[in-house]
Ligand SMILES: [Zn+2]
C-alpha cells in the first residue's frame with residue numbers, strides 16, 4: 209500500500225507502481241517492527257539508534273483501517289500491532305531474511321513454489337478445458353471484481369498468443385533439418401499466424417505491405433522471445449530444452465588463421481575454444497545484447513510497424529508484452545552515462561558473468577589475466593563479425609550482430625544440464641553452467657518436468673497487501 213503522510217490516507221500500491229510518491233511499501237497487521245527488531249547492523253553500537261544511512265528503510269508502525277482506508281501511525285511503546293515495510297523490501301518480518309538492494313522486488317516476494325493470480329488462472333483454465341468434451345471446450349470465468357476481470361481477460365489473450373506462437377515456432381523448427389538463421393524464420397511462421405482466411409480482413413491492395421511489416425514484427429521480437437532466461441519463472445522454449453541456439457559458422461571460426469594474433473586464445477584446444485566462444489555469445493544473448501536496429505530504435509519501429517499492425521490486425525499484435533524490452537550493451541564506459549538511454553548497460557571488463565565463465569573454462573584466477581582474455585575474445589569476435597561496436601553517449605558499446613544467431617529444435621536430448629538452474633548444454637569439453645552462481649559440474653540431461661504447487665508460502669499468506 210501507499211500512504212500520504214499528511215492525510216494518513218492509504219491506497220493500493222504494488223511494486224510495479226511508481227514508488228516516489230508518498231510512502232509506499234508492504235503492510236501487514238501481524239507484526240510490530242519496532243527498533244529492537246530491525247537488523248543489528250542498522251543500529252549504532254552504543255546508543256542503539258537507527259543509523260542515518262538506514263533511515264529510509266525504517267519500518268513504519270501503524271494500523272490500517274480497511275473500512276476507511278486510513279493508516280494511523282502509533283508509537284513504539286503502544287500495545288498495538290501493524291507495520292508498513294517501506295519499499296524496497298529490506299527484510300522479511302516473518303522469517304527475517306535480509307534482502308540486498310541489488311535484487312528486484314519481484315524476486316524477493318515471489319518464491320519458486322508460489323503463484324500469482326495469472327498462473328493460477330492458467331492452470332485452472334487448462335485443466336478445465338482438458339477435462340471438457342472436445343466439442344464443448346469453453347470456459348466462463350467469474351471473479352469478484354471488475355479490475356480482476358479486465359486483468360484476467362487481457363492476461364488470457366496474451367497467454368494464448370504466447371502459446372500459439374511458441375507452438376508454431378516449435379513446429380516450424382522441427383520441420384527443418386538444420387540450424388536456421390533467426391532472420392529466416394519469419395517467412396516460415398507467417399502462414400501459420402496469418403492464414404489465408406485471416407488475410408482477407410486486410411484491404412486487398414494493402415496485403416503485401418501488411419506482410420512486409422508483419423515479417424519485420426516477427427523477426428524483431430523473435431530475438432527477444434527466444435533468448436534463454438536461465439530462470440525458473442516465465443520460462444520459454446529454450447529454457448525447457450525445446451530450442452537450441454548456435455552461431456554462424458562457429459566450427460570454422462575456431463580454426464581461422466587470425467587466431468594467431470590472440471595469444472590467449474590461439475593455443476586453446478579447439479573443442480574447449482568452441483564451448484568457450486559459444487558460452488561468451490550466450491551470455492550476451494541472455495542479456496539481450498543483440499544489436500537489432502528495430503529493438504534499438506523503438507520509437508521509429510513503433511510508428512512504422514507496430515501502429516500499423518495495431519490498426520489493421522490488433523489481435524495479431526502478439527508480442528505486446530515484450531515490445532518495450534531494452535537492448536543490453538556491454539561497455540567499459542561509466543554505466544551511469546546510459547541512465548537516460550533506452551539501453552541496459554553491463555560492465556564489460558568487469559562483468560561477473562563473463563569472468564566467472566573464463567575462470568570455469570581456463571582455470572584462471574588472476575583478475576588481470578581474466579580481463580586480458582575478455583578483451584582478446586572481444587576483439588577476436590569483432591574481427592570475425594560476431595560482435596559489433598557502436599558509439600552510444602560517446603562510449604564504445606558492444607552487442608551481437610543479430611544475423612549471426614541460428615536456432616533449431618534439438619534433434620535429440622541435450623547432453624548436460626545444470627543441477628541448480630536447469631539450463632541445458634551440448635558442450636564438448638566444458639562441464640559447467642554459464643551462470644556465475646552455478647558452481648557444480650553439469651549432470652546428464654533429463655527431460656524437465658515442471659510441478660506447480662498451489663500454495664503461497666505459509667508465512668506470507670494473507671499478510672502482504
Ligand atoms: Zn519470509
Ligand SMILES: [Zn+2]
Pocket residue numbers: 626627628629630631641642643646
Ligand atoms: Zn546453472
